[in-house]
Amino acid sequence: MSSRVTGISLKKLKKYKMLYLMLIPGVVYLLINNYAPMFGIIIAFKDVNFAKGIMNSDWVGLKNFEYLFKTEDAYIITRNTILYNLVFIALNLVVAVALAVLLYELKNRFLPRLYQSIILLPYLMSSVIIGYLVYSLLSMETGLINNTILPLLGRGGVMWYNDPKYWPYILTLVKIWSTAGYLSIVYFAAVVGIDHEYYEAATLDGASKLQRIFKITIPLITPVIIIMTLLQIGRIFYSDFGLFYQVPLDSGVLMPTTNVIDTYVYRALLKNGDIGMSSAAGVYQSIVGFIIILISNYVVKKINPDNSLF
Amino acid sequence: MIARKTEQWVINIVFIAISFLCLIPFILLVASSVSSxxxxxxxxxxxxxxxxxLESYSYLFKEPAMLIRAYGISIFITVIGTVTSLIVMTLLAYPISRRDMPLRNAISFFIFFTMLFNGGLVPTYLMYTNVFQIKNTLFALLIPGLLVSAFFVILIRTFFTMNIPNEVIESAYMDGASEFKIFARIVLPLSTPVLGAVGLFQLINYWNDWFNGLIYITDSKLYSIQVLLNTILLNAQYLASNTHFVEDMTSADDIPNHGLKMAIAAIGVIPILVTYPFFQKYFARGLTVGAVKG
Incomplete structure (x- = not known):
């Protein structure tokens, strides 16, 4: 009897051993790529000296953070990161929901699919390619806008790449261009999922098209809207590095309106070799970003526990 | 009836205008690449x-080694990266999809936590360059940040849990199949939709990646197509100072710089534009697979 029990548990052990072995490559990768750097945040509290090695470098407490927050940069990059994200989230939401609703109103089998695949295309492009596309429009010598569009309107060329004041608009347009299509597909899937009977009942009651959109479609996709939006708000302290680095062509002149935390950390580390400043800014981002994710998840959970991340 | 028709026309016109706005930059790029x-x-x-x-293209193809090399590197890292990534991620997702797996929740949390918190660029960069010495190696293009994404692992796990009945696994096990055999012969063949979607995303992520190249690669022999494009765009002197181009030219002024920029970008983007119609269906479907459970 007892040998039989042992036999089963040995068999079980063997059974799970295989499953544990399967985990190894992925777990090792995450330990290296994700967990080891988490402990690396101690770098921000050190005065890194490569001769001594990182582990043996002197502790400096919060000195690096003091230096960082004394600079004007700390304020600028925080402001830029948050404001851009807020504008992106709000405009993307409006444009994407409008596109989804309009797509659904089309009574043709073939056209909605065609439009969907066209508006999704920009989402596939790397930021390098987007940088080239924007350059072909805005190049000061040869761009389409300065050479064709502005002359048609009877206006002279604009030095787009020399003046920071244009960039909040340019970056916002580029962001909407590249991501609203993707979001509209997600919302469209939600709209398609709405039970048709609601619309039939509303039509019988004499509801107009606009009433149907605002009283049925939008309220019924609101859960999806809230989740998608809160997921983006959770990432409000992070930016699309390529958009802010590549599209303004890494220009120093444009930094007042194009520098965000991610580009600041990159430049401080790889262009200036300033490990103290860059690691302090990185830790600032990791910790505040973590808190914001926890808060936004808490809010999702309050609204609808099924949709929370954890 | 007439009102409905006009309405359909109006919506169609709106979408035609939007489609045009989406496509204009690509048209501009390609048209400029074939201008004198x-x-x-x-x-x-x-x-x-x-x-x-076609002067820009003929300049480019006069000395095609640089482009062919960059293309080769992009294709290599995209294929190897996507395949390795799918293998590692499915192997990680399967055990935690099994309800009977001990420590299942702890392991899931271990994976999931990487989506909430990270150490940032500085420790990652210092670790990869100082400890693992991957600067200027192909590993730099394959491994950092890209290989395993917790989001995809959870997506695959959810698919396994929802679509593979426990009874199927149980009965295969009763018939004497090993765990690995069950995974390879039963679970994977039933999971092609999610594997296809994740595979497609990883294909695009590897093809489009330039960030790893930007920070870890300084040797131009290891430039992928995106890194090469990035260098050319941000460094106006790169083409002129690249020996391949100057050798058989009387002076650097003869280089059709403006057209050349567009031709190189077109060569980077045309493969995607050409293959897009064939995979767009799976791409759109994949996006909504992922969106169901964020």
């Missing part, structure tokens, strides 16, 4: 070539 340098200097980049010319 003189016409570009005179009229700027245009949506229709004022003077058709």
């Amino acid at each position: 340098e003189d016409s570009i200097i005179q009229n700027g980049y245009t949506l229709f070539p004022t003077e058709f010319s």
Whole structure:
């Protein structure tokens, strides 16, 4: 009897051993790529000296953070990161929901699919390619806008790449261009999922098209809207590095309106070799970003526990 | 009835305008790449070539080694990266999809936590360059940040849990199949939709990646197509100072710089534009697979 029990548990052990072995490559990768750097945040509290090695470098407490927050940069990059994200989230939401609703109103089998695949295309492009596309429009010598569009309107060329004041608009347009299509597909899937009977009942009651959109479609996709939006708000302290680095062509002149935390950390580390400043800014981002994710998840959970991340 | 028809027309016109806005930059890029340098200097980049010319391309293909190499590296890392990534991620997702797996929740949390918190660029960069010495190696293009994404692992796990009945696994096990055999012969073949979607995303992520190249690669022999494009765009002198181009030219002024930029970008983007119609269906479907459970 007892040998039989042992036999089963040995068999079980063997059974799970295989499953544990399967985990190894992925777990090792995450330990290296994700967990080891988490402990690396101690770098921000050190005065890194490569001769001594990182582990043996002197502790400096919060000195690096003091230096960082004394600079004007700390304020600028925080402001830029948050404001851009807020504008992106709000405009993307409006444009994407409008596109989804309009797509659904089309009574043709073939056209909605065609439009969907066209508006999704920009989402596939790397930021390098987007940088080239924007350059072909805005190049000061040869761009389409300065050479064709502005002359048609009877206006002279604009030095787009020399003046920071244009960039909040340019970056916002580029962001909407590249991501609203993707979001509209997600919302469209939600709209398609709405039970048709609601619309039939509303039509019988004499509801107009606009009433149907605002009283049925939008309220019924609101859960999806809230989740998608809160997921983006959770990432409000992070930016699309390529958009802010590549599209303004890494220009120093444009930094007042194009520098965000991610580009600041990159430049401080790889262009200036300033490990103290860059690691302090990185830790600032990791910790505040973590808190914001926890808060936004808490809010999702309050609204609808099924949709929370954890 | 007439009102409905007008309404359909209005919506169609809105979408045609939006489609045009999405496509204009691509048209501009390709049209400019086949324009003569003189016409570009005179009229700027245009949506229709004022003077058709393939001079930019003929300059590029005069000494094609640089481009072929970059293409080769992009294809290599995209194929190897996507395949390795799918293998590692499915192997990680399967055990935690099994309800009977001990420590299942702890392991899931271990994976999930990486989506909430990270150490940031500085420790990651210092670790990869100082401890693992991957600067200027192909590993730099394959491994950091890209190989395993917790989001995809959870997506695959959810698919396994929802679509593979426990009874199927149980009965295969009763028939004496090993765990690995069950995974390879039963679970994977039933999971092609999610594997296809994740595979497609990883394919695009590897093909489009330039960030790893930007921070870990300084040797131009290891430039992928995106890194090469990035260098050319941000460093106006790169083409002129690249020996391949100057060798058989009387002076650097003869290089059709404006057209060349567009031709190189076109070569980077055309493969995607050409294959897109074939995979767009799976791409759109994949996006909504992922969106169901964020």
